[in-house]
Amino acid sequence: MNLIFFEIALVIYLIGMATALAYLITLRKPLSWISNLALGIGFLLHTSALVSRYLEAGYTPITNLHEALSFFAWAIIAVYLIMQMKYRVEVLAAFVSPLAIIMILLASIFPREILPLPPALQSFWLPIHVTLAFLGNALFAVAFAIAIMYLIQERQIKAKKIGSVYHRLPSLKVLDEINYRCLTWGFPLMTLGIITGSVWAQSAWGAYWNWDAKETWSLITWFVYAALLHGRLTIGWRGRKAALLAIIGFAAVVFTFLGVNLLLTGLHAYN
Amino acid sequence: MEIVIIGLSHKTAPVEIREKLSVPKGLLSDYLKQLVSLPGVQEGTIISTCNRVEVIAVINQGAGEQELINFLAILAQLPAGELERYLYKLKNAEAVKHLFRVASSLDSMIIGEPQILGQVKEAYRLAVENKGAKLILNKLFHRAFFVAKRVRTETKIANQAVSVSYAAVELAKKIMGDLKDKKALLIGAGEMCELAAKNLLSQGIKEILVTNRTYARAEELAAELHGRPLPFNEFPAQLEEVDIVISSTGSSHYIVHKDQVQPVIRARRHRPMFFIDIAVPRDIDPRLNEIDNIYVYDIDDLQNVVAENKEERKKEIAQAENIIQQGQESFQKWLKSLEVVPTILDLRQRLEKVRQEEISRTFSLLRNTSAEEREIIDLLTQSIINKIIHQPIAFLKSQNNQEQGKFNIELFRKIFGLEENNDRAVSQDTPSGHKRKSLGLKSS
Numbered sequence: 001m002n003l004i005f006f007e008i009a010l011v012i013y014l015i016g017m018a019t020a021l022a023y024l025i026t027l028r029k030p031l032s033w034i035s036n037l038a039l040g041i042g043f044l045l046h047t048s049a050l051v052s053r054y055l056e057a058g059y060t061p062i063t064n065l066h067e068a069l070s071f072f073a074w075a076i077i078a079v080y081l082i083m084q085m086k087y088r089v090e091v092l093a094a095f096v097s098p099l100a101i102i103m104i105l106l107a108s109i110f111p112r113e114i115l116p117l118p119p120a121l122q123s124f125w126l127p128i129h130v131t132l133a134f135l136g137n138a139l140f141a142v143a144f145a146i147a148i149m150y151l152i153q154e155r156q157i158k159a160k161k162i163g164s165v166y167h168r169l170p171s172l173k174v175l176d177e178i179n180y181r182c183l184t185w186g187f188p189l190m191t192l193g194i195i196t197g198s199v200w201a202q203s204a205w206g207a208y209w210n211w212d213a214k215e216t217w218s219l220i221t222w223f224v225y226a227a228l229l230h231g232r233l234t235i236g237w238r239g240r241k242a243a244l245l246a247i248i249g250f251a252a253v254v255f256t257f258l259g260v261n262l263l264l265t266g267l268h269a270y271n
Numbered sequence: 272m273e274i275v276i277i278g279l280s281h282k283t284a285p286v287e288i289r290e291k292l293s294v295p296k297g298l299l300s301d302y303l304k305q306l307v308s309l310p311g312v313q314e315g316t317i318i319s320t321c322n323r324v325e326v327i328a329v330i331n332q333g334a335g336e337q338e339l340i341n342f343l344a345i346l347a348q349l350p351a352g353e354l355e356r357y358l359y360k361l362k363n364a365e366a367v368k369h370l371f372r373v374a375s376s377l378d379s380m381i382i383g384e385p386q387i388l389g390q391v392k393e394a395y396r397l398a399v400e401n402k403g404a405k406l407i408l409n410k411l412f413h414r415a416f417f418v419a420k421r422v423r424t425e426t427k428i429a430n431q432a433v434s435v436s437y438a439a440v441e442l443a444k445k446i447m448g449d450l451k452d453k454k455a456l457l458i459g460a461g462e463m464c465e466l467a468a469k470n471l472l473s474q475g476i477k478e479i480l481v482t483n484r485t486y487a488r489a490e491e492l493a494a495e496l497h498g499r500p501l502p503f504n505e506f507p508a509q510l511e512e513v514d515i516v517i518s519s520t521g522s523s524h525y526i527v528h529k530d531q532v533q534p535v536i537r538a539r540r541h542r543p544m545f546f547i548d549i550a551v552p553r554d555i556d557p558r559l560n561e562i563d564n565i566y567v568y569d570i571d572d573l574q575n576v577v578a579e580n581k582e583e584r585k586k587e588i589a590q591a592e593n594i595i596q597q598g599q600e601s602f603q604k605w606l607k608s609l610e611v612v613p614t615i616l617d618l619r620q621r622l623e624k625v626r627q628e629e630i631s632r633t634f635s636l637l638r639n640t641s642a643e644e645r646e647i648i649d650l651l652t653q654s655i656i657n658k659i660i661h662q663p664i665a666f667l668k669s670q671n672n673q674e675q676g677k678f679n680i681e682l683f684r685k686i687f688g689l690e691e692n693n694d695r696a697v698s699q700d701t702p703s704g705h706k707r708k709s710l711g712l713k714s715s
Contacts, residue, residue, distance in 0.1 A: 171448045172445065172447070172543065173448030177448075
């Protein structure tokens with residue numbers, strides 16, 4: 001049942017992404033309207049998928065790669081919808097939806113059966129730690145998309161190329177502001193994610209910190225964003241520097257999330 | 272009855288003459304009332320903006336034109352003969368097209384500018400208030416708003432700037448977003464400088480500082496722009512406070528250097544700065560553009576922006592002219608329908624259609640009728656229709672030269688549902704009844 005919701009949500013998200021990209025090219029208003037509608041409906045279906053999977057499995061569905069990627073995509077769309085309501089950057093969908101689509105397509109590759117919950121994960125910390133971490137990551141994902149838009153637009157203006165790209169992207173100010181907003185929300189969430197993970201590690205594995213690959217890389221990621229936040233607050237790192245760091249930070253997020261699972265092994269690897 | 276537009280714009284008259292004709296807002300109503308009470312003037316309104324003053328009127332055939340010119344001459348306090356040099360006089364189809372072009376901003380100094388439509392709507396509103404707009408002007412203006420809206424939504428002419436100062440301000444907004452909490456510094460003086468500053472003001476910029484090697488000139492300009500004058504040697508210290516710098520001095524060397532600005536941007540905690548260098552030779556060291564969060568555009572850069580926009584705009588303008596042409600044709604059709612002959616034809620056509628439908632239905636029900644009987648029935652139905660419409664048609668013919676004529680013909684058309692000429696309405700005949708979608712815009 002949950003897989004039916006999942007499949008339909010995926011298709012509708014694809015429609016949302018396709019129309020968003022079409023809007024980016026043609027600037028025909030109805031396409032923007034349709035893409036937001038599709039992403040909204042897809043989001044509702046995706047939520048139903050998660051809820052029904054929770055009901056079927058009896059535990060929070062974030063225990064294997066399929067579930068984690070699906071949840072990540074869901075969180076990215078959630079952040080997008082919130083940002084869109086607040087800032088109304090019309091072409092934002094074209095840059096953010098591909099991220100969500102990649103995650104959800106990856107999710108459909110990995111095995112999806114609902115298996116009994118391994119004992120290591122039987123804890124109330126599961127939903128808390130993973131949800132916090134993923135919400136933080138979703139915000140950084142959107143910040144990544146925004147950072148790319150910023151760099152493109154900045155390049156246009158610096159190089160005096162005032163053409164069709166320039167007209168489609170919003171002002172540097174808005175892009176920088178959304179980037180900042182994602183950071184100020186994402187960083188505390190990520191920090192809490194790491195802390196709750198640590199507390200859980202203590203009760204599950206006996207130590208607050210084990211320096212396993214995932215823990216180490218999430219710490220590296222944390223430092224990147226901490227540096228960015230610090231730079232923003234004190235020196236006034238804004239614009240280009242902030243965008244570059246948001247991109248580097250997200251690369252670290254992706255590696256922490258996927259690279260560790262796929263390339264390395266350890267306590268954290270989903271198997 | 273004729274539709275006329277008499278007036279002048281930035282295209283036909285210099286600002287000294289336009290100034291004379293500009294009507295203070297408070298007096299517009301009074302002048303309108305005067306206009307409408309002139310002999311030969313059935314309907315009328317006045318459009319008054321800083322770039323044009325036009326009288327748009329519906330006048331009796333052959334009368335009124337000289338009256339209108341005199342009216343404008345009195346307004347301008349100039350002898351009519353002198354004023355006439357600057358006026359354009361448009362009639363009927365030309366006048367309709369002109370109004371549509373004006374409302375769509377195609378006749379504006381900056382094609383695609385958004386204010387003109389609001390100004391035209393204001394002129395219409397005033398006309399309605401002062402009983403200057405009746406059947407014809409009502410329809411004309413509503414159609415103008417409709418066409419203008421189509422032009423705005425179906426073409427991209429509103430998207431891009433076609434003047435240097437406009438382009439500069441649009442760039443500023445693309446860099447910094449809302450200008451409401453931003454400050455600008457004007458170095459030097461000059462028309463483009465001032466235009467750009469005025470554009471900034473109209474976008475709500477917080478403050479404008481003005482500096483000049485001659486302090487008196489700075490004071491003068493600052494007063495005009497509701498800004499603050501600054502002694503020339505003090506401006507470097509103020510750089511930290513300003514977000515936008517517009518420079519246009521006669522200096523043969525750079526007056527703002529890269530190493531000057533580097534500490535400034537740090538002190539500003541990297542809040543972006545935009546330098547607009549209109550001077551030749553340039554005032555601002557172009558290497559400033561290499562610094563993060565600093566953007567420098569010289570006069571060539573700005574002109575390239577405008578040129579690129581103009582090229583893209585040509586396509587859009589052609590499309591806009593197309594839309595206007597369509598609107599004009601549709602309006603002409605409506606005007607024509609207010610005449611008697613087309614109305615009679617339409618009425619006959621409509622009734623004939625009904626008759627044919629009913630007859631064919633009846634004939635298919637009657638099995639055993641001879642050809643003779645069918646002919647009798649056919650004649651019967653024709654006769655009924657003719658008898659019924661005899662009186663209405665006589666009435667129509669009597670409307671031809673009446674003052675109320677057009678209103679009555681319009682009403683007549685409404686009663687019989689004859690409004691196919693208006694491309695916004697589609698009448699759908701069904702055998703049992705008659706459906707009609709609502710006509711166009713009632714309010715814009």
